[in-house]
Amino acid sequence: MKQISKSTLGITLLMLFLISACGTTSDSPMESQKISLTISAAASLSDALIEIQTMFQEENPHIDLTMNFGSSGTLKQQILQGAPVDLFFSASNYQFDVLIKKGLIDETHSKPLLSNELVLITPTNATNSFQSFEDLESSDVRRIAIGIPESVPVGTYAQETLMSLGLWEKIKDKLVLSKDVRQVLTYVETGNVDAGIVYRTDALLSSKVKVIMEAEPSTHSEIMYPIGIIKRTQYLEEAQLFYTFLEQEEAIQVFEKYGFKILGE
Amino acid sequence: MYESFWSPIKLSIEIATVASVLVILIGTLVGKVMAKTRFRGKSVVETILMLPLVLPPSVVGFGLIVVFGIQSPIGQAIEWLFQQPIIFTWWAAVIASTVVAFPLMYQSAKTGFQSVNPIIEDAARMDGASERRVFFYITLPLSFHSIISGSILSFARAFGEFGATLMFAGNIPGVTQTIPTAIYIAVDTGDMKMAWLWVGSMIIISFLLLQVIYRKSSQ
Numbered sequence: 510m511k512q513i514s515k516s517t518l519g520i521t522l523l524m525l526f527l528i529s530a531c532g533t534t535s536d537s538p539m540e541s542q543k544i545s546l547t548i549s550a551a552a553s554l555s556d557a558l559i560e561i562q563t564m565f566q567e568e569n570p571h572i573d574l575t576m577n578f579g580s581s582g583t584l585k586q587q588i589l590q591g592a593p594v595d596l597f598f599s600a601s602n603y604q605f606d607v608l609i610k611k612g613l614i615d616e617t618h619s620k621p622l623l624s625n626e627l628v629l630i631t632p633t634n635a636t637n638s639f640q641s642f643e644d645l646e647s648s649d650v651r652r653i654a655i656g657i658p659e660s661v662p663v664g665t666y667a668q669e670t671l672m673s674l675g676l677w678e679k680i681k682d683k684l685v686l687s688k689d690v691r692q693v694l695t696y697v698e699t700g701n702v703d704a705g706i707v708y709r710t711d712a713l714l715s716s717k718v719k720v721i722m723e724a725e726p727s728t729h730s731e732i733m734y735p736i737g738i739i740k741r742t743q744y745l746e747e748a749q750l751f752y753t754f755l756e757q758e759e760a761i762q763v764f765e766k767y768g769f770k771i772l773g774e
Numbered sequence: 775m776y777e778s779f780w781s782p783i784k785l786s787i788e789i790a791t792v793a794s795v796l797v798i799l800i801g802t803l804v805g806k807v808m809a810k811t812r813f814r815g816k817s818v819v820e821t822i823l824m825l826p827l828v829l830p831p832s833v834v835g836f837g838l839i840v841v842f843g844i845q846s847p848i849g850q851a852i853e854w855l856f857q858q859p860i861i862f863t864w865w866a867a868v869i870a871s872t873v874v875a876f877p878l879m880y881q882s883a884k885t886g887f888q889s890v891n892p893i894i895e896d897a898a899r900m901d902g903a904s905e906r907r908v909f910f911y912i913t914l915p916l917s918f919h920s921i922i923s924g925s926i927l928s929f930a931r932a933f934g935e936f937g938a939t940l941m942f943a944g945n946i947p948g949v950t951q952t953i954p955t956a957i958y959i960a961v962d963t964g965d966m967k968m969a970w971l972w973v974g975s976m977i978i979i980s981f982l983l984l985q986v987i988y989r990k991s992s993q
Contacts, residue, residue, distance in 0.1 A: 657945070685946055700845060
């Protein structure tokens with residue numbers, strides 16, 4: 510018995526060694542040529558960026574893009590704590606400016622790229638009959654999902670709009686605070702909340718939600734998506750390549766397809 | 775600031791207390807049944823009962839959303855009964871804590887009951903005691919130690935529950951935002967001061983709870 514287990518152990522170790530040896534021989538020369546860029550981007554950008562990622566990698570096969578999606582506040586916090594990120598694509602100037610002020614993003618390598626709109630949504634199959642932000646007060650609407658105002662830009666904008674409409678205090682107890690815009694969307698899609706506030710681009714992605722109305726742009730600060738290269742990056746040249754790629758026609762077409770507005774034109 | 779600091783602490787204690795009461799009752803009952811009965815497939819049932827202990831909280835959260843969510847028959851029945859869905863409510867947080875704490879109570883209770891010498895119980899029966907009397911006057915006092923440590927461990931687990939609660943009860947300040955959720959959000963938003971305060975409270979409370987168990991067991 511002891512003999513068997515010893516030989517089993519020996520074979521297992523040998524196999525592990527062989528597997529790891531195979532791994533190094535085939536991978537390491539590739540890795541030394543291929544550069545990996547990490548892009549932290551707002552959750553609302555995920556579908557558009559995944560499409561652009563494929564296009565970019567076809568044109569630049571030596572660069573591997575890793576996408577890290579989350580709420581801009583979370584991503585900002587990760588970068589502040591030293592996460593190895595090369596570019597930051599935020600859904601808000603506020604979260605972005607913190608990094609500029611802390612000297613983590615060079616202002617010369619940053620610019621606002623896109624814009625979006627804020628909309629109120631409800632599940633497509635919902636039977637409630639509400640038509641405007643004011644109806645959120647009604648007792649038919651029991652739960653409303655928005656992003657966490659402190660860290661999720663779409664939540665910050667939602668709070669601003671609800672405040673300027675004088676609704677914030679009245680509906681505060683109905684709010685379910687979500688970790689990013691896609692969670693708000695999911696909560697509405699599954700019918701677990703009666704309403705949610707998301708970007709128009711997110712609402713367009715789903716057939717399970719319908720847009721009730723758009724928030725008046727004057728009720729919230731301007732929705733802006735700035736992008737910047739993180740100063741710590743080891744691959745400034747490659748990061749710039751992607752940075753400029755986002756402004757080229759084919760990338761812009763993708764953003765427009767998903768409903769984003771292009772700034773600075 | 776004072777209010778926003780206390781609200782999650784108060785909620786955590788309330789939710790963990792109610793969840794513990796439920797867990798102690800159900801866990802003891804199921805522990806009693808499983809300690810004394812034998813049936814086919816018992817080991818499978820026991821494994822299922824213990825699963826929430828080893829499964830990632832996200833799996834438990836997923837399960838709760840599927841079972842109690844608004845699209846499930848149970849979720850719809852609850853909505854019909856209470857005129858309100860259960861997901862994202864205070865009770866959702868209680869259920870999440872109850873499910874994850876249950877295995878600890880169940881296991882302790884069962885071990886406790888099994889350690890009671892059946893001869894003593896039989897002696898009581900021989901003297902004419904009813905099953906109920908045997909349980910309350912013989913079995914329960916003799917396994918009291920296990921029941922207490924199981925209860926405290928369950929409370930501590932319910933108190934610290936995070937993943938399933940966040941998924942199933944959401945993050946609603948004043949309703950479902952417990953200390954673990956509040957810490958997560960505070961770190962996410964960079965509010966390290968509040969995070970420290972809550973982390974400190976969490977460590978102190980958990981430390982005291984475990985102290986009770988160790989003191990008891992060394993006595």
